[in-house]
Amino acid sequence: MLDARPILFFDSGVGGLSILAPTRRAVPQAPIVYVADSAGFPYGVKDEAEIAGRVPALLGRLAERYAPRLIVIACNTASTIALAAVRYALDIPIVGTVPAIKPAAALSRTRTIGVLGTAATVRQAYVDDLAARFAADCHVIRHGSAALVTLAEAKLRGETVAPATVRDAVAPMLASPGADKLDTVALACTHFPLLADELALAFGPGVTFVDGGPGIARRVADLTRGQSFARTTPDVAVFTGAIGAGLEETLAKHGFGQCIPL
């Protein structure tokens, strides 16, 4: 029998679209519900207790409403803080998005890597642990930026992003001691791959970027191997608060037939 249960993608905003794109290529027939917690946006400037309380409760509600086969927390901030609690609370597979420090360290020749995320993500013990396990011989430069999150949302609403604003946002990372050797940067916020062109300009040609998207697509494909998929309704994007002007058009381009409030 064909299975209409969706895969639910969750982020504070539209950042999760950077994770969704490779997953759609891996499992094109999978029905998707995309949830943007626009009422709680932005996560990166909030404290741990707020994210730890909000995300499992909201995902519990969403799991009841949409009965997904699998949830992808397409947000590094939510994953590094609340992944364990969500897995504990829900009886379906939960795929988290955590900073791509392992692939960054594997690629780096200079053994100097960057972790560019939100302020909340880059200070997590989860990141200390990934760095100790996979990049122990690397100099790891961390930088948290709320401005890049805002700029990525603006870009997807159709606004022009001035290269200088992106350059300013990453300037503290480039000014850190040892940053002249930086050759690989983990984009540890799902909003940031949406600014890939602007970031490439800001960092210059010697720096390669990695993010969690391809790994998550492989994981979703593995977890759903052998399952059937039936798309009985157009894919839907759900907003917990305001739906930013201009976003509906972008979401339509990403395959969402409708945008609705929760």
Ligand code: DGL
């Ligand atoms: N997209 C989110 C992340 O991956 C967080 C952006 C925000 O709400 O600050 O961390």
